Amino acid sequence: MSTERKRKVSLFDVVDDTSASAKLSRMNGGAGGNGVVSGVNRWNGRPYSQTYYEIFEKRRTLPVWQQKDEFLQVLKNNQTLILVGETGSGKTTQIPQFVLEAVDIETPDKRKKMMIACTQPRRVAAMSVSRRVAEEMDVTIGEEVGYSIRFEDCSSAKTVLKYLTDGMLLREAMTDPLLERYKVIILDEAHERTLATDVLFGLLKEVLKNRPDLKLVVMSATLEAEKFQAYFNGAPLMKVPGRLHPVEIFYTQEPERDYLEAAIRTVVQIHLCEPQGDILVFLTGEEEIEDACRKINKEIGNLGDQVGPVKVVPLYSTLPPAMQQKIFDPPPPPLDELGPPGRKIVVSTNIAETSLTIDGIVYVIDPGFAKQKVYNPRVRVESLLVSPISKASAHQRSGRAGRTQPGKCFRLYTEKSFSNDLQPQTYPEILRSNLANTVLTLKKLGIDDLVHFDFMDPPAPETLMRALEVLNYLGALDDEGNLTKLGEIMSEFPLDPQMSKMLVVSPEFNCSNEILSVSAMLSEARVSSATASSGFYATSGGMNHRKLLRLMQVVAVSQFSLMKKWEAQKAADEAKARFSHIDGDHLTLLNVYHAYKQNSEDPQWCYENFVNQRALKAADNVRQQLVRIMSRFNLKLCSTDFNSRDYYINIRKAMLAGYFMQVAHLERTGHYLTVKDNQVVHLHPSNCLDHKPEWVIYNEYVLTSRNFIRTVTDIRGEWLVDIAPHYYDLTNFPSCEAKRVLERLYKKREKEREDSKNRK
DNA sequence: GAGCACTGC
Numbered sequence: 194m195s196t197e198r199k200r201k202v203s204l205f206d207v208v209d210d211t212s213a214s215a216k217l218s219r220m221n222g223g224a225g226g227n228g229v230v231s232g233v234n235r236w237n238g239r240p241y242s243q244t245y246y247e248i249f250e251k252r253r254t255l256p257v258w259q260q261k262d263e264f265l266q267v268l269k270n271n272q273t274l275i276l277v278g279e280t281g282s283g284k285t286t287q288i289p290q291f292v293l294e295a296v297d298i299e300t301p302d303k304r305k306k307m308m309i310a311c312t313q314p315r316r317v318a319a320m321s322v323s324r325r326v327a328e329e330m331d332v333t334i335g336e337e338v339g340y341s342i343r344f345e346d347c348s349s350a351k352t353v354l355k356y357l358t359d360g361m362l363l364r365e366a367m368t369d370p371l372l373e374r375y376k377v378i379i380l381d382e383a384h385e386r387t388l389a390t391d392v393l394f395g396l397l398k399e400v401l402k403n404r405p406d407l408k409l410v411v412m413s414a415t416l417e418a419e420k421f422q423a424y425f426n427g428a429p430l431m432k433v434p435g436r437l438h439p440v441e442i443f444y445t446q447e448p449e450r451d452y453l454e455a456a457i458r459t460v461v462q463i464h465l466c467e468p469q470g471d472i473l474v475f476l477t478g479e480e481e482i483e484d485a486c487r488k489i490n491k492e493i494g495n496l497g498d499q500v501g502p503v504k505v506v507p508l509y510s511t512l513p514p515a516m517q518q519k520i521f522d523p524p525p526p527p528l529d530e531l532g533p534p535g536r537k538i539v540v541s542t543n544i545a546e547t548s549l550t551i552d553g554i555v556y557v558i559d560p561g562f563a564k565q566k567v568y569n570p571r572v573r574v575e576s577l578l579v580s581p582i583s584k585a586s587a588h589q590r591s592g593r594a595g596r597t598q599p600g601k602c603f604r605l606y607t608e609k610s611f612s613n614d615l616q617p618q619t620y621p622e623i624l625r626s627n628l629a630n631t632v633l634t635l636k637k638l639g640i641d642d643l644v645h646f647d648f649m650d651p652p653a654p655e656t657l658m659r660a661l662e663v664l665n666y667l668g669a670l671d672d673e674g675n676l677t678k679l680g681e682i683m684s685e686f687p688l689d690p691q692m693s694k695m696l697v698v699s700p701e702f703n704c705s706n707e708i709l710s711v712s713a714m715l716s717e718a719r720v721s722s723a724t725a726s727s728g729f730y731a732t733s734g735g736m737n738h739r740k741l742l743r744l745m746q747v748v749a750v751s752q753f754s755l756m757k758k759w760e761a762q763k764a765a766d767e768a769k770a771r772f773s774h775i776d777g778d779h780l781t782l783l784n785v786y787h788a789y790k791q792n793s794e795d796p797q798w799c800y801e802n803f804v805n806q807r808a809l810k811a812a813d814n815v816r817q818q819l820v821r822i823m824s825r826f827n828l829k830l831c832s833t834d835f836n837s838r839d840y841y842i843n844i845r846k847a848m849l850a851g852y853f854m855q856v857a858h859l860e861r862t863g864h865y866l867t868v869k870d871n872q873v874v875h876l877h878p879s880n881c882l883d884h885k886p887e888w889v890i891y892n893e894y895v896l897t898s899r900n901f902i903r904t905v906t907d908i909r910g911e912w913l914v915d916i917a918p919h920y921y922d923l924t925n926f927p928s929c930e931a932k933r934v935l936e937r938l939y940k941k942r943e944k945e946r947e948d949s950k951n952r953k
Numbered sequence: 954g955a956g957c958a959c960t961g962c
Contacts, residue, residue: 315960343962360961389961478958510959542958564958577958622960634962687962818962878954897956 257283257433264288264431265295272401273409273428277418279435280592284412285311285381286326292410293354298376307376308352312359314387315548316342323347323356343687344814359389366393367637367684371400377408383421384413384585385547386621386649388631394424395647396638416585417618424649438595440557444608452560453481455605457488459558463603464493464536465500470555470600471524471537473545475590477564477579482507482540489538501533502526508541508549513807520551546589550596557594557602559587561615566625570659572870575627576896583619587611621650628652629690632660633669636676637684666854666920667694682826686819688716695851696819700829702847704840707783707832709823711848713816714782715892715904717808771802773881777906779848779892780841781881786812846916849908852890853917857902858931859887865902867894868921868931877903887934888913914938 257278268274278284289311298307313319323340332338339348340356348355357365359380366372378397383390397409411421415432422430449455456474463472476482486505493503502525508517525535539551543563563586564577582590587604594600604611623631632643640646643657664670667690669680676684683693692712699708772788774780789809792798799806823830833840849856857865857874863885865874874894876882880903888910891902913921914935923939926932 358961364962385960387960478956480956509957511957544959546959548959566958579958630962877956879956895957899955901955903955 255434257287260431260433261291264291267429267431268292268295268408268410271429272405272407273411273425275411275413275418275421275425275428275430276433277413277415277430278433279414279437281436281596282433283436284433285313285322286329288410288412289354289379290326290330292377292379292408296377296408298353306353308374309354309377309379310362310372310375311354311356311379311381312362312390312393313356314359314382314385314390316358317548318382319356319358320345320347323354326354326356344818359387359393363389363392363396363634364687366396367634370639371404372397372407373404375407377410379410379412381412382414383411384417386619386623388622388626391621391623391649392631392635392638394649396640398425398647414585414589416588420649437592438597438599440591440595440600440602442591443601443603444611445605446607448607448610449560449605452562452605453485456558456560457485457492459603459605460489460538461492461496463556463558464503464538465496467556467601469534469536470598471539471551471553472556472558473551473554473593474538474540474558475546475560475563476540476542477562478542479507479509479511482509482542485540489540498528498532502528502535503538504535505538505540508539508545510542510544517549520545520549524553543586545593546586551593552597554593554596555598555600557591557600558605559590559602560605561587565619566622568626568656570627570653570655572872572894573627573659573663574894574896581615583617584611584615585618587615623648623652624650628656628660629663632657633664633680633684633690636664636670636674637681641674663854664690666917667691667851669694682828685822685826688712688819691851691855692716693851695848696823697826697828698850699847700831702843702850703831703833704843704847705823705828705830705832707844708847709816709819709830710786710812711779711783711844712819713812714786715779716815717812774841775881775883776841776845777889778879778881778904779890779906780844782904783844785809789813845906845908846912848906849890849912850916852892853913853920855891855894855902856908856913857889857891857905858929858934859885859889860930865889866929866931867902869927871927871929872900874900874902876905877901879903880905882907910934910938911942914942 264274264276276284276288289309292309296309298309300307311322313322319340319342323338324334327334327336327338330338334340335347335349336351338354338356339346339352341348341361342358343361362372362378372378380390380393380397383394401407401409409425411425411428413421418430422428445455453476456476460472460474474485476485486507489503489505493500504522504525506519506522508520520537520539520541522537524537527534537553539545539554541549545551559582561582562579563582565580566575567578567580568575591602591604594602606614635643635646643661644654661670661674664680665672665674667680667683669677669683669690671677679694679697682697683690686693686696688696692715696705696708696712699705702708772781772784774784785804786809788802789799789804790813794806794809794813796806798804799809820830833843854868856868858868859865865876866872867874872894874891876885876889877895882905884907886907888908889902889905890908892904893902895901895903921935923932923935926935
């Protein structure tokens with residue numbers, strides 16, 4: 194063996210020379226006499242540099258329960274307190290209980306107690322943590338300790354400690370601007386910097402000035418502590434230690450050209466050379482994950498029964514829950530008693546970074562990428578881009594290896610690139626999003642001066658301008674930027690402003706019942722995934738067997754797999770034809786919803802018609818919530834007679850009243866241009882139209898292999914000048930084909946008016 | 954004729 198090769202190989206080895214790297218070096222040095230060895234040679238192309246790095250904070254700080262007295266003292270003397278601690282510190286369950294013991298929540302009105310609020314970014318967390326705390330305190334959930342999330346309020350007059358999502362607290366602030374029912378507010382997982390958390394930050398800073406009796410505790414992971422401290426005017430900072438095991442971090446010596454290939458190679462290396470323990474691989478999306486799973490199975494399969502058996506499990510959010518559960522299965526047993534141990538290999542998106550925790554993970558492979566949302570205010574488009582993760586995210590990923598025992602994390606990038614290229618934090622969501630909805634919420638909260646609002650990270654002025662502009666066009670804000678009556682009602686809907694607008698005006702078009710259904714279906718579109726027409730699974734082509742399997746969530750997978758691929762295909766096509774509406778996808782969604790209700794939400798019917806029952810159920814839930822809000826504002830629930838020729842026309846007009854800024858025009862060249870922005874776009878192939886309409890409204894603009902508009906419906910040019918003349922004001926319109934068409938339409942309308950005047 | 958990271962109200 195050459196010294197050169199030996200040196201490189203030994204870099205992989207940090208434990209001792211008998212395990213991983215010893216085997217590796219033997220294999221590298223070996224002549225490749227059998228399949229196993231040559232297989233390894235191929236995968237073991239590049240060596241690793243290694244650093245040893247402890248995630249586990251040395252016990253400089255006392256565990257949370259030993260700092261109780263100090264915590265309460267600091268809280269007593271300060272209005273705001275920042276508490277930092279890694280996962281497993283127990284702060285989420287302990288701190289609220291300390292507060293509860295020490296803080297006086299009695300009010301002059303003996304019947305009314307004040308509450309302590311503890312926010313979480315996710316519903317499941319709010320629910321599960323509150324349950325755990327209720328158990329620890331030996332009370333019934335929903336009584337002294339409760340939770341409140343969308344669609345479920347599990348709290349009562351007795352509740353003194355309430356867990357809720359950050360979005361829910363923000364909603365409450367809309368009706369209770371000083372949050373007067375709370376004595377202490379604890380913002381947990383603040384480092385995640387969700388949109389709602391960021392808005393709450395600025396809002397609470399104001400509220401604290403007006404409510405000297407209110408206390409705020411900001412709980413976060415360590416990395417941004419100083420920034421938080423500076424933002425909250427130098428509030429005291431306390432630390433509690435986490436309880437993670439040490440994790441060794443390895444870097445590659447050279448950058449990897451192909452991270453997918455490198456990730457698979459590393460999986461095989463670990464499987465061959467490392468002791469027992471499951472592997473977690475972070476990749477960016479569904480397709481990539483499914484591809485990687487196939488390749489890992491194949492590569493390890495090629496190694497024969499010299500190596501332990503593996504169970505490769507994909508994990509991403511659109512995977513049906515039953516299949517997500519597989520991540521909790523135990524690893525496969527060894528093939529024979531003395532054989533090498535089996536291993537579970539989870540290949541996951543970022544969902545495993547924060548939302549889902551898998552025990553038994555000892556090895557983490559981090560290629561350093563994730564899909565991230567970016568917003569381009571110039572063309573008003575949000576898109577997903579594969580981009581490098583932040584240091585904070587890399588840290589979080591490696592921590593996943595040390596939950597149950599000491600672990601290892603393999604970063605598929607160089608140490609230099611970690612320190613020089615990765616930004617310290619992921620840009621907070623508020624800097625990466627379309628803020629139309631957020632601005633509407635802020636206005637409703639009484640924040641008039643957005644420019645001087647104390648954002649921890651102020652969004653780009655252009656993004657705010659775009660949001661104000663959209664809200665002004667929708668009539669939610671007047672020309673001075675003040676919330677209108679209409680805007681006030683719109684802000685109450687948990688929907689994007691365009692959708693709220695179409696809902697609020699739908700009674701004027703005599704079709705609010707139908708618009709409610711369309712809105713609910715559109716807002717639950719993500720549940721069904723894979724087709725633009727949410728709620729049902731049919732596509733006319735390209736759908737493979739695996740995907741159909743995944744989509745059929747309501748039935749036993751085994752039953753479905755008996756169906757031959759072409760049979761499934763044919764059935765899917767027929768199902769699609771059954772619901773399809775030639776005027777557009779929105780109307781197709783409506784048809785699906787109606788059919789679902791007409792068939793009494795029958796699971797068997799859903800199965801036979803390729804309808805995603807889970808998505809429909811969720812949409813129905815949303816619809817009920819929207820109906821309640823409509824009733825609160827006395828908005829009429831009405832429908833045009835189904836046999837009237839205006840039935841669908843009214844629905845399409847109402848949709849246009851909200852979505853008049855998302856219109857595309859078919860040019861003579863045969864492609865579509867979005868109005869005003871003049872972006873070349875294509876109808877997404879999933880659309881159900883049988884023709885190319887001159888004008889369409891679209892629900893989404895997506896940038897993938899091309900610029901697509903997805904979920905489209907045919908509308909008439911005349912309606913543009915009738916329904917949204919303020920937006921289609923030609924004095925302020927870029928010169929283009931659409932403009933010339935509109936000019937003719939305006940002239941036509943003018944002539945019609947004159948004619949009717951003359952007739953009188 | 955293509956494909957959606959993750960949340961939340």
